[in-house]
Amino acid sequence: MKRVKPYYRKKRAYLFVDGYNILNSWSIFEREREEDFENARKKLMDILVDYAHYTGQAVILVFDGYKVKKNPGEEFHYKGIQVVFTKAMQTADHYIEQELTLIGRHRNVRVATSDSMEQQMILSRGGKRISARELEVEVAHAKEGLVRRKRQLKSESKVNAWEEETLESLKDLKDRLDPH
Numbered sequence: 059m060k061r062v063k064p065y066y067r068k069k070r071a072y073l074f075v076d077g078y079n080i081l082n083s084w085s086i087f088e089r090e091r092e093e094d095f096e097n098a099r100k101k102l103m104d105i106l107v108d109y110a111h112y113t114g115q116a117v118i119l120v121f122d123g124y125k126v127k128k129n130p131g132e133e134f135h136y137k138g139i140q141v142v143f144t145k146a147m148q149t150a151d152h153y154i155e156q157e158l159t160l161i162g163r164h165r166n167v168r169v170a171t172s173d174s175m176e177q178q179m180i181l182s183r184g185g186k187r188i189s190a191r192e193l194e195v196e197v198a199h200a201k202e203g204l205v206r207r208k209r210q211l212k213s214e215s216k217v218n219a220w221e222e223e224t225l226e227s228l229k230d231l232k233d234r235l236d237p238h
Contacts (some may be wrong), residue, residue, distance in 0.1 A: 066161045070116055074157065074185075075193070076150045076171035077102060077121040083172055083190035105197060107137040112200040118142065118157070120150040151176045158183040 066072065081087045081098050090098030103119060110117040117139040123129045123146065131145030144153045154169055154176070161167055163184030170193040171177065177187040188196075 066165055068165055071114070071166040072161070072168070073110075073115045073117050073188075074154045074167070074169045075106060075117060075119045076154065076169070076173065076176065077119050078150065079171045079173055080190050080193065084194050103136050103139065103141060106139055108204060109197050109200045110139050112204055113196075116140070120144065120153050122150045123148070151179070155179055155183070158185050 077099065081091060081095075081102060087098045087101065090101060099121065106117050106119055109115075119139055120142045121144070123131055123143040129143070129146040131148070132143040134141055142150075142153060144150055151171075151173065154171075158167065158169070158180065167185040168188050169176070169180045169185050170188045170190060171180075172190040177189075180187045
């Protein structure tokens, strides 16, 4: 697989997520980890899609593929986030290190992992680290914000619908009072 390096914009905020680290840290994935790991990955992807849309950050979700022999790796976009399965003999940590080197120190970059060695590397390359637990809290707050926004939009649409009904009633009344 030929890899095309993405263009990283200076004013954009980026969040790299060590996928398996998050899956193994968050309790909401406990059942999926035991029953269907593919479903757990998909659930994490969907959670991060909502998070990315709410925060406006570019999310790059990275899964290790290094243990799969002859794995060429894979990168694709999923509903607005970038998903990466690293190639054989490459860990998610190594992929993220390479990307941080490519991005440079002049961009707003965070990496979500609870791996302490990886956190030290992130700091040395100019990134900011966020633990799996901190990301879980941020995602929960974003979800609450989405729910509030949805309620607000629903409420506004009811008001608009009521206003249109009122306008129609007033027009009917006007037509009955002034038939000309």
